[in-house]
Amino acid sequence: MQLHVSTGDGVPIYLQIAHQVKYLVASGRLAPGDEIPPIRVLAHQLLVNPNTVARAYLELEREGVVHKRHGSGTYISDTGSPLARKERLKILLERVDALLAEARHLHVEPLELLRFIKERSVAIQPKENK
């Protein structure tokens, strides 16, 4: 699992970790049942405080993205995110607004943007369906 944290832009590190794990799940690079690294291992790899990684995992567990198994590790859940659809859309709303604003600034029409989104959606689709 390759993650990257940066400290310049103010986003708390635990959120960066949680977001990136969600992204890896959404793009199929982490599949249900996959184990994610133990807290200490990831803390060493990213050079961040182990408590920060623990907080990210707790967040992911609360959202149902991962679950712990007794005496072993932390695994990607297979039920997908149990967040209400409305909640999930709310998360996307902010990003869509930002994207639209950026597009307008760059003189890209919404229709062109939509086509671009579709293209990317195909491009990042998991190669094999599990």
Add this chain to the structure above:
Amino acid sequence: MNTSAAPHAVEITGLSRKFGSKLALNQVSLQVKRGRIFGLVGANGAGKTTLIKHVLGRLKPESGSVRVFGFDPVTDPVAVLGRIGYLSENRDLPAWMRVDELLRYTRAFYPKWDTAYAEDLRRQFGLDPRAKIKTLSRGENAKAGLLIALAYRPELLLLDEPSSGLDPVVRRDILEAIIRTVADEGRTVLFSSHLLEEVERVADDLAMMFNGQVVLAGALDDVKDNHHRLVFRFDSPQSSAPKVQGVLSITGADQEWTAICNGKREEAVTSAARACGRLVAEDSPSLDEIFVAWAGAKTE
């Protein structure tokens, strides 16, 4: 050595210190909890090193008190220094010794010295046992200093500006050592730094010092949660910084101004509204921005 029941690794209460007429420490109080990584941040001359010298018992408090695991570093140096692994900013190692001599020499002072661990670290840090200290590069010198601070597994690892002037590879070794000290063995780390990027990565708790005072202290998560960056757009261009209540700093030009506030978000938004400014964006500032905002607020 008797074990200590003190709840905190370091407890400083109302510590003040003058150098001539300059107040180097002004009523400093802070607690370093056991098993956590504590980052002490501040510009050069803010008082970080003076504070650390009090923890080591090299300076005697003029007023206030310092306790390390419940012991007074001035009257009980054996109890305190036997528990601290210290890396100074200057890393004053004996230049004429070889690396293996330095290890043997230091080992003699510490009954708990772990020879196997020291050897592991030496190999991991790529230090040639037969190299003279004076021929080591700056980075190797720092690693040798770190090695002897770690090898007796001190209860408190105390690092004064450990990364200062080092390349990223060595800085990485130092951060790893900090994380491992806490993660694997539940010991405590106190380190000072002006590299806020590092503090944000590894610290559980932090204190910001400015002109000898602690201006902000707390858990890093709380500090991050409580500070907001608010972008206001005013109806008309402002020729000077608009007066907004409850903010630490405000910068910008014309109609758009960015404020950093600590907790008082509602107050700031209401106050800006009275000056015909509306909130157009909001997010979390980086630790760097928080620090600059506090430094600015204290200078005014």
